[in-house]
Amino acid sequence: MKILYSWLSDFIENPPAPEDLSAKLCRIGLKVEELHKTGVSFTGVCVGRIEKIDKHPNADKLALVDVNDGRGVMRVVCGAKNIAVGQHIPFAKVGAMLAEGELKKAKIRGVESEGMICSAGELGLEGYDNSGILVLDPGTQLGSDAAALFPKADYVMEVEMLPNQGYCLSHYALARELSVFYGLKLKDASVFQGEARGETVPVEVKAPDLCTRYTALVLKGVKNARTPEWMGARLRAMGSNPKGNILIDGSNYVMYELGQPTHCFDISQLSGPKIIVRRALAGEMMKTLDGQALKLDPGMLVIADSSKPVALAGVMGGAYSAVSDATEAILIESARFNPPTVRQASKTTGIKSESSYRFERGTDPELTLKAARRLAGLILEAASGAKVEQISDVCPVKYQPPVVEVAPAKVNAILGTGIADGEIYACLKAFQPDLRDSKPWKFSVPSYRQDIESVWDVAEEVARYIGYDVIPSVSHMPMLPSTVTPHWTAVSELKTALASLGFSEAYNYDFVSAKELKLCGLAPEAALEVKNPLSLDFQYLRPTLLPGLLKTLRYNLNRGRETVLIFESGTVYSRKEAGKAEDVHCSGLLYGDFPEGGSWKGGAGKADFYALKGVMGRLFSGKGGFRYEKAKKAPSYFQAGMCLEMRLGASSAGYIGKLSREAAAAADLKDDNVFLFEIPLACVAQAGKTEFWQKIVKIKPVSAFPQNWRDLSVVLEEKHEWGELERAFSGVQDLASVRLVDVYKGKNIPAGFRSLSIRFTFSSAEKTLNDAEVGARMTSILDKLSKNFGAKLRA
């Protein structure tokens, strides 16, 4: 909210300087985000006219200018390029106070100058062209004070308002804060003091739960009353656009001044005339001041005349009863509306106003009459013939200040302080001067501070009063053991392993478009939809991390990268029952060379399925029960026949495979060699629940005897998969390891067959195996291979 220093100063005796004031506000939690000077403070500058321009005898870039200030002609030296005869200009005489200080008599290159033609900068004006002298309107009066042409010097503070600071939303309110917390003397606003007994417009409050007080003042003879210039200037400085009509501008002025929104109705447009404060009827319609037709509902509070709603309470007035320059008689409304009701109406209708903003945050119930009187006073000043005819103050629910019992020990217990009772008492007393000193203190909450409900709230005020630095930094906290979640352990292990294998971690947004889902072969209907997305690009919550990974892949390829190894760990969503809609995945992809960059020695391969399988081997090494199975139901974004499911014990550990052609095409790739993995973290986290000491694999003793190895090359039909062969080797005595050395197809191998070269390593714990023993084991292996798979020794 904008606060004008001059306006704030209206309510404080001997106000501190702007910078000091702003520091004081910050210290009590009212953050001044910006403090800037506006207007002008120069003196001794009048409007002059350029009569004649001559060359300076000693300088090419200077001119001698005759300036007429209405009383006489003076000669000055001027260096600006934009001077021309006949211009009206700000003319500073010797002794003038300018932005940079006092103007002194000067001789410039040998010629005496009797004054200065000023630029905007020299006058301290901001937002004007400062490249030459400031040219004034030709209609300005010669010799008149140039300062009168510009707003007076002031400071504008931009104060950040938190939602609980409804009690700070005006100049008076901030002055009051400063007076409570710093003991500055508060001055009151001058208001209309008269009385009036008439009752032209009866007021009836039918919903006292939603409107606890309704003050109405009737004024007559207000026709065509204009807004005074000083008020217009302040409103402009507030960023508001004054209309020139005091009924409208005055109402805004009072709101910025006191924090109480008011509204003026044109009585001639009120049927009855009568004011009824009631709930709207179902289906009732109202046209607002700005021309919108609103459909009302019984949750809303309206101000009605005897036949129809004329305002949506606290939000906006109706077009029907709006005041205009022709308005003769008005009713000033100044009321206290229920904050949630105003907020709900504002949300439902989508209308936010300065008024609803203040009512939502809770206005002071004891302020309505004062605000109405203040507005009446301002109108009376502007309209000489106006008269107050009626003052009604309907108060169906009288304000009862809540009383908070304050025990100083409790305040100190909350803050962890040892503040003396007297200091706490002084703070409470600043709020409530008539507080009696008998403990526990009975603190009755001021009407403007309805946010204070308990001793916790009071403790905060005490801390604000003394300063938060009063709270010491001391711990009485006992030791407590701390643990991490199994999920976090599992994620961290995976992430660290992937990063060490050359993958970089990406963070993508959770939102995806229908198009992105379709490209992955997913139906948008199955995804969880955002009801109020920022745009259609962010309409759904991702059911898989793939769209983000593809975006990352494309982004990096477009920037000249040829190899992309990325992964992401994040939440994926599905349309399921409440509370079970999310899972965490760790997914990644591999494209280009593997390992990245290769070496001058050669050896960099293209990324392929086996590279990815090798990565998974590392991720899951040491995890008991890890194995691959053929995917029975692979996700739609894997290529058919190019996907394996990973298993960890009884549960699925996700999928690896090649990206589907459709999804690859969407990523604008040169080829479709994108290899993808997707690991649901639930399975890994389950494993993470095992205590660390139970996860540790016991170390087996190694044999003291040398090991032996033999190579075997066999030819067999291609339909027999390596995985089947591998299983056949189990149970061979002393077989320590099996390694596939080569797979060969082509010359000398019949079509439909392939040759496998396998290295078998034997080791016994008891002895050194001799040739015969190793030979016997190899024979049994070959027997198995030929019996089960029809394998023959390669010639």
Added chain:
Amino acid sequence: MNAGEWKEKLSAIRDSFSVSIAKKPADNPEALELRFLGRKGELALLLRDLKDIPLEERKPLGALGNTAKQEMEAKLAELKGAAPAAGPAAAPGLDLTLPGTPFPKGSLHPLTHVMNRLAEAFLKLGFTMSDGPLVEDDYHNFEALNFPPFHPARDMQDTFYVDAKDAAGKFMLLRTHTSPVQIRSMEKTEPPIRVFHTGRVFRSEAVDASHSFAFHQIEGLYVDKGVSMADLKWTADAFMKDLFGSGVKTRFNPSYFPFVEPGAEVDMSCVFCKTGAGRCPVCKGTGWLELMGAGMVHPNVLKGCKYDPEKWSGFAFGGGIERFAMLLYGISDMRMLYENDLRVLKQVQ
């Protein structure tokens, strides 16, 4: 020893140095240095003998000795420069300066690094890690945290709703802060409780250099008997010192969050000020960085979780992780963290 003898000895040392250094191939320069100029070298010992010579004679002798020393040093430096590379010559045809076999490394995201580090700081202070869902219900995200329906505090957090309803028939939402984890933790744990949580949150805001509709927060909660704001201050201070060094100071300012009372904003003294007071672009010359929100758990929040506020009290504090990451990595645009440019990511060590 008299002056004459001393001079003779000096010239003998100089001669033998000249012979040694002129030898082809020359002696090892390090060995020569040790023999003549070392702490127990011939020249050093001779210079030490000066003490036995009367003072008036000593001065010119010392100058002679020093000149000799300088000459020797210069000659030795020459010899060292001319010496061939140590060790046997490289095998012919082998270029040892060729690059080594690469083992390309990947990287963890800067936010992961920061979150891990923040988690570590919490764990050291005895906070246990806790968890909660991202798709939340209104109760846990707002109501239980003392944001009543139609309260303006809800404006602080523009909310995304999803097309699924909770048990009360209200639309589920994407959590707007990590604070619902406070409620979920208290619901399933009897006090005392000391937990923390890091994770993603969502706000319906346009993306710019300092805003994002998805970002991350960290949150800590401690409820026990007799917990006060002094404990909070100590904890926040210890936390900041762990992250930014023991030299930093923390400061509390009044602030407002519906779920705490009293509420505070935690500022840390700027560790990035290098250019002197008033000129630092990071703290804008204020000397302080606003890093976290904090306060005493609001009695309404405790009551809602069936903790008796007369018996138990607690504090909570938290902040945005992107803010930490941007400060630590010197990033000025938050969007950089979500672009996933490998040229950026790979810089993270």
